[in-house]
Amino acid sequence: MKLNQRGLLIVVSGPSGVGKGTVRKALFDIKNHNLVYSVSMTTRKPREGEIDGQDYYFVSKEEFLDGIKNDKFLEWAEFVGNYYGTPLDKIEAQLDQGKEVVLEIEVEGALQVRERMKDAVFIFIVPPGKQALYDRLKKRGTESEEIIKQRVEKADKEFLLAYKYDYIVVNDDVNNAADRIMAIIRAEHAKTERTIHNYIKMLEE
Numbered sequence: 159m160k161l162n163q164r165g166l167l168i169v170v171s172g173p174s175g176v177g178k179g180t181v182r183k184a185l186f187d188i189k190n191h192n193l194v195y196s197v198s199m200t201t202r203k204p205r206e207g208e209i210d211g212q213d214y215y216f217v218s219k220e221e222f223l224d225g226i227k228n229d230k231f232l233e234w235a236e237f238v239g240n241y242y243g244t245p246l247d248k249i250e251a252q253l254d255q256g257k258e259v260v261l262e263i264e265v266e267g268a269l270q271v272r273e274r275m276k277d278a279v280f281i282f283i284v285p286p287g288k289q290a291l292y293d294r295l296k297k298r299g300t301e302s303e304e305i306i307k308q309r310v311e312k313a314d315k316e317f318l319l320a321y322k323y324d325y326i327v328v329n330d331d332v333n334n335a336a337d338r339i340m341a342i343i344r345a346e347h348a349k350t351e352r353t354i355h356n357y358i359k360m361l362e363e
């Protein structure tokens with residue numbers, strides 16, 4: 159028998175503009191990973207270059223509210239005027255197949271996952287300094303000045319909840335941050351509490 163067959167649910171959060179999407183892409187570029195990305199549903203309009211079904215499932219507000227009513231989400235939240243949610247359907251099957259399922263979601267939703275998935279691992283990404291958030295959002299150029307300000311203001315409140323996470327990763331350099339997340343995943347897999355039952359069974363065989 160193999161030790162530790164079930165995959166991990168990895169929840170990555172952090173303020174808008176901290177570099178979650180960029181670090182996640184670098185994480186998926188690391189060789190021999192076993193990660194799958196959970197594509198969220200949103201009512202936000204697609205940015206230039208974003209692909210439906212790959213970056214998000216872009217839906218209408220009616221469709222989203224219907225999803226809430228029919229219990230289709232592991233979690234959902236409203237973020238600066240739009241809805242975002244994690245579709246529940248594939249997650250359990252992927253974890254059972256031994257995949258590491260990565261959610262990239264905001265803080266309120268992450269705390270809902272905390273309640274529902276006791277085994278999940280929670281990682282909060284922080285910028286190397288406060289100004290970096292504004293500068294990175296400005297440089298990305300996908301949001302208006304007004305929305306950037308709202309997102310940076312929201313970040314102040316999000317930071318206060320960082321203590322609820324298992325790990326904090328500083329995104330100073332993208333590849334370093336991705337390496338640190340991979341190190342966390344490997345260490346979590348080696349945790350005694352995750353492996354002990356299978357280990358005992360193996361000794362008994």
Ligand SMILES: Nc1nc2c(ncn2[C@@H]2O[C@H](COP(=O)(O)OP(=O)(O)O)[C@@H](O)[C@H]2O)c(=O)[nH]1
Pocket residue numbers: 171172173174175178179198199202233234235237242243244245262263264265266267268
């Ligand atoms: N709760 C929740 N938040 C999500 C989900 N998908 C994305 N988000 C978060 O919603 C926030 C806004 O996302 P987005 O508009 O794509 O902006 P960006 O993260 O700055 O690129 C970010 O903090 C995302 O991590 C989801 O399924 N659930």
Ligand SMILES: Nc1ncnc2c1ncn2[C@@H]1O[C@H](COP(=O)(O)OP(=O)(O)O)[C@@H](O)[C@H]1O
Pocket residue numbers: 172173174175176177178179180181294295297298329330331332
């Ligand atoms: N470590 C980093 N150093 C400098 N710029 C970064 C770094 N990580 C991300 N960025 C840039 O910051 C901007 C926001 O990154 P993004 O991944 O879209 O953030 P988020 O998904 O958290 O909103 C992008 O323009 C990205 O290229």
